[in-house]
Amino acid sequence: MLEWIGKVLTDMCAKPWNKRIIRGRVVVLMKKNVLDLNDFPARILDGLHEFLGKKVSLHLVSALHVQPEEGNGLKGKVGKPAYLENRINTSTLVTAGESTSQQVPAGGSTFQVTFEWDEEIGIPGAFLIKNNHHSEFYLKTLTLEDVLGQGEIHFVCNSWVYPAHKYRNDRIFFSNKAYLPSETPEALVKYREEELENLKGDGRGELQEWDRVYDYAYYNDLGDPDKGPDYARPVLGGSSEYPYPRRGRTGRPPSKSDPNTESRLSLAMSLNIYVPRDERFGHLKLADFLAYALKSVVQVLKAELDSLFNSTPNEFDSFEDVIKLYEGGIKVPEGILKHIRDKIHVELFKEILRTDGEPLLKFPKPLVIEEDEFAWRTDEEFAREMLAGINPIMIQRLQEFPPTSKLDPKVYGEQSSTITKEQLEINLDGLTVDEVIKGKKLFILDYHDALYPYLRRINSTSTKTYASRTILFLQDIGTLKPLAIELSKPHPDGDQFGAISKVYMPAKEGSIEHSIWQLAKAYVGVNDSGYHQLISHWLRTHATIEPFVIATNRQLSVLHPVHKLLLPHFRDTMNINAFARQILINGGGILETTVFPSKYAMEMSSVLYKNWTFPDQALPTDLLKRGIAVEDPSSQHGLRLLIEDYPFAVDGLEIWFAIKTSVTDYCSFYYKTDNTVSSDSELQSWWKEIKEVGHGDKKDAPWWPVMQTLEDLIETCTIIIWIASALHAAINFGQYHYAGYNPNRPSLSRRFMPEKGTSEYDELVTDPDKTYLRTITAQFQTLLGISLIEILSRHSTDEVYLGQRDAPKWTSDAEPLEAFDKFGRKLGEIERRIMRMNEDGRLRNRVGPVKFPYTLLHPTSETSGLTAMGIPNSVSI
Template identity: 25%
Template sequence: MPSYTVTIVTGSQWFAGTDDYVYVTLVGTEACSERALLDKPLYNDFERGAVDSYLVRVDENLGELLLVKLEKRKYWVQDDWYCSYVSVKTPEGDNVLFPCYRWLVDDKEVVLRDGKARLPQDDKISVLKQHRQNELESRRKVFGWMEWRPGFPMSIDAKRHRDLPRDIQFDSEKGVDFVLNYSKAIENLFVNHFMHMFQSSWSDFADFERIFLRIKNTISEYVMQHWKEDFMFGYQFLNGCNPVVIRKVDKIPDKFPVTDKMVAVSLERSLTLEQEVKAGNVYMVDYEVLNGIKANCTDPCTLQYLAAPICLLYKNMQNKIVPIAIQLAQTPGEDNPIFLPTDEPYDWLLAKIWVRSADFQHHQNITHLLRTHLISEMFAVAMFRQLPAVHPVYKLLIPHVRFTIAINTKAREQLICECGIFDKANATGGGGHMQLVGKANKALTFRSLCFPDTIKARGMDSQEEVPTYFYRDDGYKVWEATKSFVADVVTFYYGSNEKVQRDEEIQAFVKDVRTSGMQDWDSCEFPKSLESREELIEYLTVIVFTASAQHAAVNFGQYDWCSWIPNAPSTMRRPPPTQKGLADVDLIINSLPDRGRSSWHLGAVWALSQYQENELYLGSYPDEHFVEKPVKVAMEKFRKSLAEISAAIKTRNQGKNLPYYNMSPDKIPNSVAV
């Protein structure tokens, strides 16, 4: 009588084990086994991290193994179980791996394919084609689309973290409780004693240092010491939290009437402003998207203000980017002066603070929330809806959507919802952030997610012209390494462009992103279909890079750059100045966040900058979704490339006062999970 050895590996995460009954059925090309209870007398099966083996006897050889069906039935109380994978040794001595990596909840069953990835057109056996269809139909019932707020990219249809499918929830919801984490951060930073004075102002800049005693690190301390200096102000547009807004100027816009006379003293090459522009030495940041956004008014006792400034920057003879002119509103006029480095020191400092505050709003709402969190979730939902687990692109992407839907759902539940944490300290709270995200999303395009394209579109692609743009330099390397890995995987499974065109599942995935996720806005220019391997490679590189490197670049430096509050005010309590000569220390202190909002701000940037426990970094794929040797070789090549990039970055950073490591692969998680 033929027999099969069935080995089942239970996950090692908390509560992965079960005491419920587990049954297995083997399905082959020739026959199907009887449903068999997997149980060892006097032995506790399926414990957390356990590897359990069982002998399944059959009346006849099953032929080529196609499917393994696992069933879980209640023993005493419902007991969730996480199965990593099933391995089956056939009578011929072959070992066949069936990846699972999912939870079995309640009286649930799961039907597994073997580990070889297959395109839909390559499945010829009807039972396998039906399995693909059943899996996707089941997924679409639980992965529905929802427009959480008007103008947002579509997200998963779930109001709370606990409503999500178990497979995409955090292992411990407590670990990502924003209220708990922020409160813990505030307590750990010793700023609790400021909360009772919530609406009172600080006394002077030295007062801010009192809450800085427990939170100093190499970069944040350097920021505290040098934040007033023009070189530090300019440097942050290259390598700070928001290195995506600076662009080279080819013409000074009419709405920003800077004259040569105004800035002549700041120009170092004996050229006019127009000549400096033509020479490629003039740059600009423009926060026009903030124009008209409603400032936070959730606290009637404290007015809060927003501005939409424009800042002109200049590359001096030392190759440093420094500000040379600032206008705090979009429409020129007598009540909207252009501030200059030659103005009174406090006038110039206050103007720079306003730019930094605008940059903070842009970073949090657009660069961080919209362009990494929400966009990654959109790709993730479409993936679950359109790609079965056997599809090679599903296997490629699943590590890069880990916990993304969960963290975003938790954020909608506690952080960015009405009366959420975001409202407590941010000038765009109280609805302004929703207005701003919706406005920015209307302007978001697919090409703007392609790293090399967006760098070039801003005229920032020349290393010779801007030699200290480490975000660009490191980003290029990580992009190319990622694209090379994706290309290795794609070319292995897709032997021709025609295979891409005939893959109905990948085409459905791309279409779902465009028509549902982006609501088919023409301006978004997301593709509706893919015609070639090159297009598929770029598309998947965008997804992986956005979820990993881009998110890391704009998230994990928040503590470094934003913990010194005058350098990144989350709100302003006085309106932007409409004339020069009025600024002094008191006006600046009274404009900056009060003690309570400063405390919430510190808790936020601390909590958001922390890595998850047991973080998985780029190139680390412990779950064995792929079994083909060429793909494993490609993974190893990818890891080697990433290690070389990390080593080069480490060498470059040695001895620097401001080391840049946010794009170092050893500090880039696989997915958006915090």
Template identity: 35%
Template structure:
């Protein structure tokens, strides 16, 4: 008889309530239970397992009417004193389902069960912490992946158990115990009659590096004085962690926003000809602040920040500001494509004595053909290796071996080889200007004006906004699309474009004083002249 009533491992609380009432209040009559009572118990168990919730409670009340008595012992769980007949037990758990969208670079394994999620309530406060109630940990499972270009997107399912009075989720903790970082696109949680969305769009690094789990807030916006009490402490602690203490060298996985001057453009340790003045912090060379990286000072100039021996693409940028895998893939792809074009075309000019001009129109057309010379490309590759980061150089050499990339043939030459020599066409081009060699649909809106008046002056506002405005603040959500990717672009520019000996100095006639001239222009920049109509009047 005892074996017949032994509870199964996954029976719901309501089954335990009924069974314990029978065992405790009718233990002296256990051997004389009628067959009808046994059948009722079996029916209740099946209904609870099948329907869960209200249907199970209704059947339980019918069972209690047939002969069981209420007990002050509750459901039997530790700390539960709820009378089972009077109201539903507070220990009952509700299942919250959701999905997690993660993107990764090709070749990296997904986090799977190495990543876990917990939810914070936005309506119920945990008295012991002063923060919202925290759910149990749920691990990602049943991931379905799809690939596009070199980016893999995986959608995971999750199932969390929360108390009946947990309330509405308002924040989540995600722990990455995988060996690789991953880009968390979004998390969606399903509760009765509502879907709560978390737009994350950030890299999540392994816990063994960050020493803490990542916190994300839902898409609901709150002013500071309107923040739910359960989220107030979380909001404050998140802002404090983003400010840092202004010391130490920043690591790749850090999320700290701090200010610094443009003291990393030169490389004085390589010689005086590679030294550049510090921009910002003085009236002689005013300039907007940049994000602090905290690298050690150079030996030749203690005020200048040291640089590595070779250019790299992994300069420090807070994880929220880094390119997404799709954006990074597009950036590398475009860079590789342009560099392969360089290998296929400019290489021939480097081997000629009269490289300042082309010999014939046939030479000009060869720029748009797929013909290549291995000897020429090897010589150019040696020179290219000194100019671009190693990671980019490796991708370029691999890509150049796989296929033959060529410039798209200009429309005017495609239709008629000598059409551009016509006087009318020549005059039209002189008046209209040179047509673009390639037109592509706009996919991501970024600043298209000169760097100083867009990227450089915006970076201090990005840092200030991240330090002072929570991601829940309505103004932060309005500014975020305009700030997207700007800090990463600026960091790459300092490493490759505007640094000593960089692309800017090699292509502009102003050479090494280009950034000093930019500083002179910044002296005339005024914040109150950037909006309409003052901006148009100044132009």
């Protein structure tokens, strides 16, 4: 005690009694971008020495004491400037659960900073920073040490700070303390409000890389009418004909040919499409590499392979030819190889064109053919992938027979199914159709209504395909048995005459009927593949989540607890969506080249968005709506699955309720009553903007939650997190291992079912495998497609998985931190349970004939790459 008193007296004699020193540590990133090879001096930010002196100034802002601001009311008092001092170390640490897209790699440093503190400042709640360099730097964190009465205070910044002249106001960062708007200290209220206004922008002009503006636009940037009418595409969003979620605004000028279409970036600028800088892919993620890879595959490799395959046979003649892609590779002529090597980024070149003595186009072997190269052709595997593949969200229980259509008969004529009970009962193990419907054992994969209205236009292109209905029977062993496939196409005399349909059924292996049955399954696979990419994947995760990202940044302060909850689940989404609009889903892009709806792909996704509802994205609601589950108070979670061995649903429900429990614990800490929710001004503005702007074409839908109760908030946040994490993981990260072998999941078909008396039918009789391969995706589109999905199916080296955060001090509130730790422990239990179930031979759908265990909802992945497991926090690829 005497020693302590002596120290205090010494300090008081050394300086004024109400002043003391607060030391801090500032972590900054000094590289801008892994491909900024021409800006190396700027990347180093003028050298380390220029970080010192007065190049970067910081001012603490009081959370307790206010001072009048001319015309601005009251604001927290601002302390004296402090500057970065000596560098403490170079940060290279990357740890699981803390590795983020913005984690500081080699080239980032920790600096010391010393603030003069006095009672007029009190406890700091924020700090202002001014960058006087000519180039931006990445500010990760500021940690204040030994703050009187507080100990350490953490500021999690994770933001690029541009030179001061780029901003109207100095950048402000708040401490990691969360506040509801009504509970914000008076000293921080104006700063909170002004920061939100800065992020909204003024809605005018073309946005630049340093702008921090989150705003909305229609999907009016997919077409390129200046290149000609073949590249024109309709504007998606803002009309009853083509409704769509909104995307981030870039403000680019209109095209010359159409004032309603935004001009497109040139090839050289294609990676510089605007998104707010902090939404850009970061350092330790392979983001810039991946983005470059996408551009190269589409813009360079596409053209070069087109040239290659125009001069060589453009077909696989046998399944052995396809297998060579993975075991031997396709030899690339040296002239083309050199041309590609000169154009493509070196890392992409290593990934796509591997050399083992000879230049080869070679890919990793997909797991669907790793153990058995032909098990994918079995009926059991065909059906199993509806439960455990990459599109396991479409199968429904058939509750009436025959299947009916909701298409307008005045427009499309009769569209009811032509499948008969007699056709099904051949394979129902002695049961009748009525008995299996009553026993809840009849299921359907139905793409008829979704695809039929576009078939006439689709089939006017090089695509030749059908709308399909597939009926399946749940056997006592827990697997599904396909009973019949109905393929339909428009009547040649007009839509009003209804569909021309034909029914196909399983047949004895080796017979011509069996070969026809294999083709029928391929047409179903084409439907499923296209619907998966356009609707299940792009629309239901990427496109629908982007308005939530924008609204959260515009309406919820970083101080808001819901902002802190949702932030990890928005990482990189705007960036990957922007790249997709630029090079994947645009007119003439890779999606139109490789998926059967061709130029009508995005237009069709807009029409199907009409059926999208937010509440139905909740997994329990979705399962009940599809008839896959029934309410059962005696069952876990109050639901009973009618297909007990349904891997996606079994694992998904565990993940769903773990998320919901975590969200409940978190939100209940900040919202003690329903009135706290209904009176939260920022929350209400956020929800209003999502409904009326972000998903504005559905603003009058009656199904939106009213956001007046705690339960409304919990359910809403759970749905958002589920979509961004688990749902996206389930339908994305298995793409390569299921669809990387194209015969298993063909993405398009080029001719109709062979008819007797034709040369195609004669070929089917003599060489059914050749006919199969000539019907589905051609060699060029196959190579292009799997080049893409190999990239998109990979986890990056710094993936942040569900149950992990990018910083351990993301909030200063102890109870939410403990709730999050509990969430992580629960996910660990789920992981172990998944692995145990995959080893249980009674659960035949978890592994299947292909011996590919279901791990797509295993929360983490031990390594990066093509692991087919792991749930990233966000739609980040």
